[in-house]
Amino acid sequence: MGSVNVKNNKLYFDFRYLGQRCREYTQLENTKQNQKRMTLLLKRIEAEIITNAFDYSDYFPNSNNAKKFAELNGKKNESKSYHNAVASPRLAGFADIWFKEMEVEWRPSHQVSMRGILDSHILPRFGKKKISAITKQDILSFRTDLAKVQTRKGQALSPSRINHIMTPLRMMLNEAADRYEFTSPWKNIKALKVPRTEVDPFNLQEVEKIIQGAPKEFKNYYIIRFYTGLRTGEIDGLTWKQVDLERKQLTVSQSLVRGIISPVKTDGSYRTIDLADRVVQALIEHKQTCHSKQPFVFTNKKGLPLNYQVVSRSVWYPLLESVGLKARNPYQTRHTFATLLLAAGEAPEWIAHQMGHTTTTMLFRVYSRYVPNLTRRDGSAFEAFLALGGDL
Missing domain, CATH: 1.10.443.10 (Intergrase catalytic core)
Structure with missing residues (x-):
């Protein structure tokens, strides 16, 4: 609950918005009439906050907070659009389309390799998820989990193998972002550093x-x-x-x-x-x-x-x-x-x-x-x- 408080005989609002405490000072004198007016206004503000209808700049256009929350809401709206790209399919559905389009460019052995990666790693993790809803955090978390996978010999997957598994995911996300007009989450994600190829020839x-x-x-x-x-x-x-x-x-x-x-x-x-x-x-x-x-x-x-x-x-x-x-x-x-x-x-x-x-x-x-x-x-x-x- 917010409140109407007094400082230097001037009234100010004290409330919370988007998890942050906000204080907005006024030039109104501390009188009963002004307190009543501000209390009613605060109730309206809190009601709009609850219904997601509150726009900070409508009430406090000259406040520094207005600009800050405008930027936050802009990112929120962008994220909402990002996660709800028009006609964006689930990854499993897009993977089938993408694979059929790409296989004509690949050698048979590479087709087998890509199919194996999709079926064993990518689809179990992301198949049911809307492709435009996959985030950078999802990608990095997936890569972290791959680093914990044990092979049949009890060894961890090599950086080269992890990069190989991540490649079709990157290709699909970038292609889907272009087709369905959302921002690809694959930004500034670098491939894992692969040690130099071991060269140990015989004499x-x-x-x-x-x-x-x-x-x-x-x-x-x-x-x-x-x-x-x-x-x-x-x-x-x-x-x-x-x-x-x-x-x-x-x-x-x-x-x-x-x-x-x-x-x-x-x-x-x-x-x-x-x-x-x-x-x-x-x-x-x-x-x-x-x-x-x-x-x-x-x-x-x-x-x-x-x-x-x-x-x-x-x-x-x-x-x-x-x-x-x-x-x-x-x-x-x-x-x-x-x-x-x-x-x-x-x-x-x-x-x-x-x-x-x-x-x-x-x-x-x-x-x-x-x-x-x-x-x-x-x-x-x-x-x-x-x-x-x-x-x-």
Whole structure:
């Protein structure tokens, strides 16, 4: 309840509005008649406050509070409009529309990935909520909860995985905001910082140890992985049509991901690799012993393409342990290829092409620290330069 009080023989209002205490002073003398008039006016003010009809500036136009509450009410009205965008659907309904529109742009494997994220994470959390009612706080709370999720191995989701899950939510909110004319809540929300990709290549002696220790049916597989730099999906999806033994070349044009063959991800990934003699010999030997009628170069005992998860679990990691090397993911075979080429002194532009990089920038940023003569850590290149009078 508000009240009419006196200060310096002048009457003033004392009441609460939007959770704040308000005092509005008048020039009226402290008389019974003026007290009665102000008490009636205060009752009207409080009635309007209760019915949400009160406008501060109607009663106190010159008050500093009038401007302050006008701004607050403006934000409140904007928020009301924001949460009640015309024809704005629930997220589940919009997700179906958005997915159908986007899937024609995605590779099959990416479609499977996006569908999985929607069904496992986003729809259970936001599916029943009106898409225009999702707030920034909702988004940040969702991300915080993702950081608490445990994988099957009891590990927390990585920042990269969390960012990947958040991506379709961001895309849908921004697209819906544009279509249904509300303000997207995705403002100033930065992606989680992802640690630099772990690069831990093998040296040449370790490579040979792995190849020699590999099961007979996988020796050629690892020779080709280590000495072509193929990505896992690229070697698992490799067919004999892509291999030209006479020209000693291999064309990378497709990838096997989640059991689905798709074109390579980027124009740069589409490339022709020049094969070393050892790789050519390994392919010739493998062709004589493999399922020659199958289109894929490497298959399991049933003649089906390799499943990288099965190979990693049953062959790769046990192999590293058996030859006394620390566990490293299979992608290190690709990193190893790059560092060996650099150490051999091959032209960076040619190496970048072999790797499927459009420029040499990534090559030097990621791998140069593993090649002492490139990083000049031993000073030998400069010493040779001086000894030969600048003629190298």
